[in-house]
Amino acid sequence: MGELVSSLHTVLQWQNIILMLIGTTIGVVVGVLPGIGAVQAMALLIPLTWKMDVRSAFVLLISIYATSKFGGSLTAILFNIPGDNPNAVTLIDGFPMAKQGRARTAIAASATVSIMGGLFSALTLLAFMPLAYQIILRFGPAEFFMLALFGLTAISAVSAKSIAKGLIGGGLGVLVSTIGFHSIAGQARFTFGTLFLQDGVGMISGVLGLLAMSMAIQLWMEGSSIVSEGVPLTGSIREGVTAVFRNISLFVRTCLISWVIGVAPGAGSAVAGFVCYASAAKSCKNPETFGKGDIRGVIAGDTAIHACSGGDLLPTVTLGIPGSGGMAVLLGAFAMHGVAPGPTIIKFHIDVIYVIIYTLFIAHCASVVMAVAISGFMEKLTKVRAEIIAPLIIVLCLVGSYLTREYWQDIVVTTIFGIFGYYMRKHGYHPVSMLLGIILGPIAELGFYGALAFSDNGAWIFFTRIPSLIIFLCILAVIFWPYISRLYKKGRGVSAAVR
Amino acid sequence: MEMPPYSRETEMSYPSDEKIPDLDSKERRKLIGELWVLLPGFVFALTLFGGSFQMEFDAGAVPMLLGVGTAILIGMRIFHVFFPDSKIGAFKEAGLSGEFDRIKDEIEEERLKNKVPEDQAKKKIPFRTELKAMVALIGSSLAFILFGYMVGIFFVIVGTSYYYGYRNKVQILVSLVSLYIIVYGILYKMLGAPADYGVLLEPILKSLGVVY
Numbered sequence: 001m002g003e004l005v006s007s008l009h010t011v012l013q014w015q016n017i018i019l020m021l022i023g024t025t026i027g028v029v030v031g032v033l034p035g036i037g038a039v040q041a042m043a044l045l046i047p048l049t050w051k052m053d054v055r056s057a058f059v060l061l062i063s064i065y066a067t068s069k070f071g072g073s074l075t076a077i078l079f080n081i082p083g084d085n086p087n088a089v090t091l092i093d094g095f096p097m098a099k100q101g102r103a104r105t106a107i108a109a110s111a112t113v114s115i116m117g118g119l120f121s122a123l124t125l126l127a128f129m130p131l132a133y134q135i136i137l138r139f140g141p142a143e144f145f146m147l148a149l150f151g152l153t154a155i156s157a158v159s160a161k162s163i164a165k166g167l168i169g170g171g172l173g174v175l176v177s178t179i180g181f182h183s184i185a186g187q188a189r190f191t192f193g194t195l196f197l198q199d200g201v202g203m204i205s206g207v208l209g210l211l212a213m214s215m216a217i218q219l220w221m222e223g224s225s226i227v228s229e230g231v232p233l234t235g236s237i238r239e240g241v242t243a244v245f246r247n248i249s250l251f252v253r254t255c256l257i258s259w260v261i262g263v264a265p266g267a268g269s270a271v272a273g274f275v276c277y278a279s280a281a282k283s284c285k286n287p288e289t290f291g292k293g294d295i296r297g298v299i300a301g302d303t304a305i306h307a308c309s310g311g312d313l314l315p316t317v318t319l320g321i322p323g324s325g326g327m328a329v330l331l332g333a334f335a336m337h338g339v340a341p342g343p344t345i346i347k348f349h350i351d352v353i354y355v356i357i358y359t360l361f362i363a364h365c366a367s368v369v370m371a372v373a374i375s376g377f378m379e380k381l382t383k384v385r386a387e388i389i390a391p392l393i394i395v396l397c398l399v400g401s402y403l404t405r406e407y408w409q410d411i412v413v414t415t416i417f418g419i420f421g422y423y424m425r426k427h428g429y430h431p432v433s434m435l436l437g438i439i440l441g442p443i444a445e446l447g448f449y450g451a452l453a454f455s456d457n458g459a460w461i462f463f464t465r466i467p468s469l470i471i472f473l474c475i476l477a478v479i480f481w482p483y484i485s486r487l488y489k490k491g492r493g494v495s496a497a498v499r
Numbered sequence: 500m501e502m503p504p505y506s507r508e509t510e511m512s513y514p515s516d517e518k519i520p521d522l523d524s525k526e527r528r529k530l531i532g533e534l535w536v537l538l539p540g541f542v543f544a545l546t547l548f549g550g551s552f553q554m555e556f557d558a559g560a561v562p563m564l565l566g567v568g569t570a571i572l573i574g575m576r577i578f579h580v581f582f583p584d585s586k587i588g589a590f591k592e593a594g595l596s597g598e599f600d601r602i603k604d605e606i607e608e609e610r611l612k613n614k615v616p617e618d619q620a621k622k623k624i625p626f627r628t629e630l631k632a633m634v635a636l637i638g639s640s641l642a643f644i645l646f647g648y649m650v651g652i653f654f655v656i657v658g659t660s661y662y663y664g665y666r667n668k669v670q671i672l673v674s675l676v677s678l679y680i681i682v683y684g685i686l687y688k689m690l691g692a693p694a695d696y697g698v699l700l701e702p703i704l705k706s707l708g709v710v711y
Contacts, residue, residue, distance in 0.1 A: 187557075394636065398639065398640060399682055403692055
């Protein structure tokens, strides 16, 4: 309880309020800017937080993460441009509403669910933390090994266009993570005698290259800006706010579905948005109005993208298994500040978690104010040319990669990751799976050797411990999902034909 | 005969008695493009697999197992690139992402029905543009390595802007000034980031007595 109060005090210190305002502004601006989103912005800012207090660093990063989605919703409603991937769901009904002269109504509904979704995220994170802690206390190295494998397979299945392509990315990532000094065997691996590689390939270089620089290259190639005509800002704010409360059951249902999707590794807010939208369209009355400017579409889509943050953060913080690309970046930040996710964070850095929870809620509220404040510039921001954005991202990537460890070789590594990440994106190998390999590789390897050291019957330890076995079955389910699903559909088809 | 309705399911799965349809030249080119990912990945996986034999078992087991596993997967895909009619390495199973994509596609299809705006159609990026971007990126990295981050910023912003034919001086200046505020003002002066003038400029500046 004392930690809860002192963390609120920390968040409300003037330095942290300024950082939150900076983070909120950056979040809303990157949400509005087409082509880059919260993941890229967080990746670029991690190195700049390296001398900050760990709590202040997370105030800044979580503010960006929480607020970019609302900025993206605004451009989706007003200009038919989703600021970031998750906001694609907002424009389905948001833009038609704006064209019908109800832009303010849509924005008000979006703002209301943003605040309420933020509150839901914060509360669920707070509520499930003790439960998650009790569960992970029962986990040993075998379970952590299995969890790391589960994280890798789940993200491979969700992020890439084919499971095998995802596994290739994950495999390459784990291989990259094996470079460096191996503490258990006391031997250097693949360092070619260089001091630089003794510490391994920097995780920050991976984050910056694979997520941010590869995106900048893409922006460069696509060139120019996405210029679009806006619609006049008309409609009733009150109608938008009351619509949310009139459809409160839809809001609650969407919150629950998106939270579950958020907890699942790999499936982020973009997936949650579309799944919840589809569920709303199927379960609501008069579904034919969806896609033609139905406010329930805006409520369902936007609630999902905001409410899944809590679910997204839970496995990241408690298990060290990131739920999405944004969470992978956050893990990079944890590593940089010497905070290990898992039981130790709850035991020794619970204040950091509380700071994250408070920031998650306050930043959601601040983003609404901030977005309204910059709405006058919004159209100009959507017209910023890629030729200006891309070099800025490149510069921040290169500065960040150098400053993290002060090796010029890190600049080379980041560039290689950037180029490789671009080609991965282009050919359906999502770079997030490779990044996850880099992050989860050491966890898996440590768990593997740790479990074997404690085991009396060798590798059987992974299958004789119940939690480990359950996670193993989940891994099999994820890998064989397409086959299971096909068999199920075939079975249904046969029974329908018999009937 | 009436064709069955198109669905992702029919695109993704090939029952064993069916033959994979011939690919057109566009898809072949796309497959060949994958070699940009596959070849470096294959060489990397094989190198680590081979290198793992020179280590103690504890240190070498993971790279050995993963190296061979990843190399096999990539090898299958490379085989598919050269023999596209083969089922080996076709990797069509979409997994959970296929399910989510299907939901997304259904919603999008419903929304866009026959009116896909032109600006949303995906632009095809020619090889020349790709090469240009890579040259710009490698040039930017070189500027940082040779001149350090404080001088490198100038080269990257001004150089790449002109390289891309973008000559709006006000915007270039605004970018430069804001970056110098972040990097020089906040990072270097306030947060005490180390000074760095790169592997080329630093010895010159030291010999001139400008930096120590």
